[in-house]
Amino acid sequence: MNAKSPRSRSLLKLTCGIGLGIPAFLCLLSVIIGRGIPRDWIATATLPPSSARTPTPSKTPRPATPTMTPEALNPFGDGQVACFESYGNDLTCLGDSGWRTYSETSLPYLNLDRMTVCPDGRIVTGRYEGIGVFDGLNWITYKSSSEKTGDRVACSANGDIWVSHYQGVSHFDGSDWTTYPSEELGSGEDVDLVRDLAIDPDGMVWVATNDSIARFDGVGWQVFEEGQGFDQAYRFMKIIVDNEGRPWVTDNTVLLMYDGTTWEVIDRPSSDYIEGFTIDGFGRAWVGTRSGVSVLDQSQWITYDVKNGSLSTNRVKSLAIDERGRVWVATVWGLSVFDGEQWVTYHMHNSGLLDDWNEHILILGMGPDLPEPEEKPTGSISGQIMQDGQPWGNMGVEVCVLNLGAFQYFGDTPCHGQPFLRSTTADADGKFSIPDLPQGRYFLVVQLGDTRWLVWDQPGGSFGRVLVQSGQETVVDVR
Incomplete structure (x- = not known):
């Protein structure tokens, strides 16, 4: 399974002495x-x-x-x-x-x-x-x-x-x-x-x-x-x-x-x-x-x-x-x-x-004053499910937020009971899209068969999680 580059990415580097305002x-x-x-x-x-x-x-x-x-x-x-x-x-x-x-x-x-x-x-x-x-x-x-x-x-x-x-x-x-x-x-x-x-x-x-x-x-x-x-x-x-x-x-x-x-x-x-x-x-x-x-x-x-x-x-x-x-x-x-x-x-x-x-x-000390939470614009995840070079259609796709602990599950979805869960079904060509996702890092779970679920491990991701940025679409290829 490989990931396409998201349509918009940013790389944060901490650099000394070049006027970036870093103490x-x-x-x-x-x-x-x-x-x-x-x-x-x-x-x-x-x-x-x-x-x-x-x-x-x-x-x-x-x-x-x-x-x-x-x-x-x-x-x-x-x-x-x-x-x-x-x-x-x-x-x-x-x-x-x-x-x-x-x-x-x-x-x-x-x-x-x-x-x-x-x-x-x-x-x-x-x-x-x-x-x-x-x-x-x-x-x-x-x-x-x-x-x-x-x-x-x-x-x-x-x-x-x-x-x-x-x-x-x-x-x-x-x-x-x-x-x-x-x-x-x-x-x-x-x-x-x-x-x-x-x-x-x-x-x-x-x-x-x-x-x-x-x-x-x-x-x-x-x-x-x-x-x-x-x-x-x-x-x-x-x-x-x-x-x-x-x-x-x-x-x-x-x-x-x-x-x-x-x-x-x-x-x-x-x-x-x-x-x-x-x-x-x-x-x-x-x-x-x-x-x-x-x-x-x-x-x-x-x-x-x-x-x-x-x-x-x-x-x-x-x-x-x-x-x-x-x-x-x-x-x-x-x-x-x-x-x-x-x-x-x-x-x-x-x-x-x-x-x-x-x-x-x-x-440290008294701690900071607390700012008011401010909601950011949502993002989305889209992609295509492929198996042996062929589209795998009509499969369930879910995203959730808590650590799943394994890469493969049988039975009910491993995202069941989580505090945040969104789901969709891929079309006949294996393509899917989950819109309106709050900015965050998500576990992406794909249904392979009636009772088999695979937790997709994004290459280069943080413990397999997919990063969704505010106002951006994250594109993945599930293979």
Whole structure:
């Protein structure tokens, strides 16, 4: 199966220094987090491992970091910004000047799931064999003594940085690294899989491995695992500390909260796995599942979903909360924001989103003001179905928006039950047209026989999806 060139295409390239109005720090970011970093553009510190096996968090307060404006601290755009990483690793940011988009090729290896904003405003990301730190002026790469890729990062109030990685965690005090192997974090057979970490207001470090929770108090590690704090085995995924210093942990099926003495087990709001998780300023837990978004309010779950008009799809991927208390929800079909009273949902067809399928969110500070959704003119898909060089006529053709997971189905259409579905039937020559499609990326499904359905994989497409641009016709050949 091959695709004809759409009748109108555009190619976006991020280019530095040619007057396109792109902030210089974005150009710098695109170079630094990619390959081939010019040595005179970035300082790289390669540090020997600490000879001491004793904990190293500094007890002496550091000089305060100079005050910097949000613009200086933000490598993604301007002002208070929210950024969203798509399933295809493209990036959309919403800031004071509106929507901005960056393709994966312009910002390679950027992963919002590995990035955090420190209390002093620095932005830190896990990188190959270490971390990258943006100090408001430059990105600096610090190579870790562990030689492991940083998966999750957390910052303490005194400026120290902790990094989780395979087979342990590492601590960086600005000069030296100390690595703690996973054997100190638990005794389970999968303790090498260090999932997440967080730092509480007292400076204690909490680490979630696949099998255990470990707490570091500046002297040693206290481990919670089956038979030692837990009466059964869990498979931990994410850990967050609330404003009262209580750690909350997910294992996909339940929530657990430590009150300083015991772990309270809290049933999830539905039978689905927990995929998104965050804590708001009131200490309420928010979770995202395939059944929508739920908040634990006074021991009761309140759920927002498609049925009550809150979301465009129930399949939630991640959650974030800004300093205004607004809840940001990344789903597989759209981005939704809740201000405590009403929801607003953005799609490619009513905003500047580069993709409707978003995986991760990063918000700086208060977050941006929300623009009104503005509907764009629709587009269309047309083409011809061919089999062995001959037209294949009178076959059903459908487009839908959610990931199908396979290329061939038998029985009912795989698009059944999706939040957006359009269908038509090809004529005797196999030609078809689906008009009035909102701008977006679609899975194209063709009926081959009475009960056989084929998901067409567009060459060069984003995970097989067909891009429909506003006001344009996308032409495909299904072979």
